Amino acid sequence: MNADPKVTRLREIAWRRPLTGAEQAELRAWLAAHPEARDEWELELALSRVVKKLPDAAVPSNFTARVLAEAQRRDAAQARGRRRTPAWWWRTFLPRAAVAAVLLVTGLSIYRARERGKETLTTVREITRTAPPPTLALDDYDVIASLSTGPGADEDLLALMQ
Amino acid sequence: MPANDDPDAAAMLRVKRGDVAAFTGLVDKYKQPIINLAWRTLGDPTEAEDLAQNVFVQAYKSAQRYEATAKFSTWLFTIARNLCLNEIRRRSRHPAESLDQTHEDSESPVHQVETKDLASSPPDQLLRGELEAKVEAAIQELPENQRTALLLCREEELSYEEIAKVLGCSLSATKSLIHRGRETLKQKLKPYLRTGDWSEEE
Incomplete structure (x- = not known):
């Protein structure tokens, strides 16, 4: 790409739209001083015209109506979602809880x-x-087991104390 | 153009307030360029229509959150490009579904040009049809970012700065993408571009 700012500007304009009369004159003057670039510029301008003239895709006649219907349908579905009743909420929430x-x-x-x-x-x-x-x-188990449980309570003494 | 001076942004703010006519006006204005972009990106007219429909439905759904911080067209083309990228990613994840493309290829931009123009008899029409088919094929073969940059460049609505915003890259990177895309096209189409039919302004 040529680094000359004037040519760069003209090239970037030519990518978007046809050059105006003044711009064409500017380009012709530049090309007169740089004839080696003429071939490249012809290709550049031809490509711009080809790209600009590419055919449009077919748009169905009811496209806008379809878009609107779909947008409103989704809008309504969203609104229904927001308006769901508490009963619905409980039906959904209770099993999970x-x-x-x-x-x-x-x-x-x-x-x-x-x-x-x-x-x-x-x-x-x-x-x-x-x-x-x-x-x-368990060493003295038998000895301990054979010991008597001791004398019983002195029933007479207890009676006196009462 | 500042967003405040953008009539489309103003229309979108009316959509936000429930103005359906403003929305249909925006759809009518942008349906052609959005479908064009989707068609040349996906290569299938039916998918392009569906995708374009989704672009506008998303815009409608986002109306309540819409802030006129950027031009409406920039915002809308950004939605369109993101949906196209999602579709390309979905196709790469499910390559089996791309097999359907083979029979639908008859409706791709390349083939439509061939059948439309090559069927007509005059030789100059034949040549033009052949060139258009070659251009469409060459555009389809470009990397996605170069192709999108080139296609957005066709839209007079968008400045280079706005194209850069849609692509999410710097202004210089955007111009570089366009330049590289065009260089590839020039190399591929050189013999066709040199025919007198295209070298002169009509």
């Missing part, structure tokens, strides 16, 4: 069961740690 509650209760139960399990385990460990070794505890 019930499922959420069941999940919550189940989760809580599982958590508490685990916590209880942990507590039991801790207690057993504590007892195991503090209790005497089983062999020592």
Whole structure:
């Protein structure tokens, strides 16, 4: 691309629209001084004309009516959505709330069961740690078992004290 | 043009207040360039119509949030380009659906030009039809951003600055895209452009 600002400006104009008489004169003057660029400019201008003349796509005659109908249909659907009754809201919300509650209760139960399990385990460990070794505890079992339970209450003394 | 002086932005503000006639006026004004852009981007007239319909429906739905911070045409073409890009991405994700294109290709801009113009008898019409078909084919082969830049360049409504906004790039990058697109077209179409039919103003 030529770096001459004047040519760059003319080129950018030619991309958008046909050059005016004054612009064409300006270009002719420039090309007279730069004949080597003439060929390139002819291609440039021809391409601009070709691109400008590309045929338009076919537009259906009812396009605007279709757009309006679709826009209003979607608008109405959106408005219906906003106007939904509380009954609808509850119908949608209640099953979800019930499922959420069941999940919550189940989760809580599982958590508490685990916590209880942990507590039991801790207690057993504590007892195991503090209790005497089983062999020592059972050493004098027979002797202890054979001891008498001792004298009974002195019934006469109790009667006197009353 | 500042958005405040844009009659289309003013019309859109009326649409925001519920003026349906203002909306139909905007659709009538922009339906042709929007369908043209969609047609040359997607290559299928039915899809182009559907997409253009979606562009206007989105504009209508967005009316309540519309702020005239930019020109209406810039805003509308940005919606159109985004929907075109979404469609291109959707096609690339579901290539199987693109197989449908093969039988619909008969309605692509390239083929429509061929059937419309080559059927008529005069030789100059034949030549013109052939050239138009070649131009359409060459445009279709351009990368998306170059093609869109070139097609938006045809729209007198849009300045270079506004085309840059639609494309989401700088002014210099936009001009570079147009330049590169045109250079590719010139290379491909050189033999056709050199025929007298196009080298002179009609």
